[in-house]
Amino acid sequence: MAELDEIIHQPLRLRIMAALNALPDGQGMDFPRxxxxxxxxxxxxxAHIETLSKAGYVGVDKAFVGKRPQTTVTATAAGRGAFARHVATLREIIAGAGG
Structure with missing residues (x-):
């Protein structure tokens, strides 16, 4: 059985990655949303976005809209792959528990 990804497994980072992976590839989500x-x-x-960024799982784009800063976070290809593997491992665990 594959191992769970310790970076993604933390609850808040799992929520971040799930939200970003629900978007079309290449589309990001702004920080307030x-x-x-x-x-x-x-x-x-x-802090958790920084951890995901250092792992190469998300890209962070900082820009200004007018005079206001805007941060957009996007799942990278590596992040999407890691999330898919993490979800597959969770499904293996669930399937094994029922058998």
């Missing part, structure tokens, strides 16, 4: 979906605080969300 991701914050609302996950229920995280600014600092907590930022």
């Amino acid at each position: 991701l914050k609302k979906l996950t229920g995280a605080t600014d600092g907590n969300l930022g």
Whole structure:
């Protein structure tokens, strides 16, 4: 059986990756929407995005819209692959528990 991805397995990071993987490939989500979906605080969300970014699972684009900063987070190809493997491992565990 494959191992769970320790980076993704943390509950908030799992929610972040699930939200980003629900989007079409290459499309990102802005920080306020991701914050609302996950229920995280600014600092907590930022720290977990940083962990995912260092692992190469997400890309972070910082820009200004007018005078306001806007951060957009996008799942990378590596992140999408890692998430798919993580979900497959969870499904293996679930299937094995029922047998």
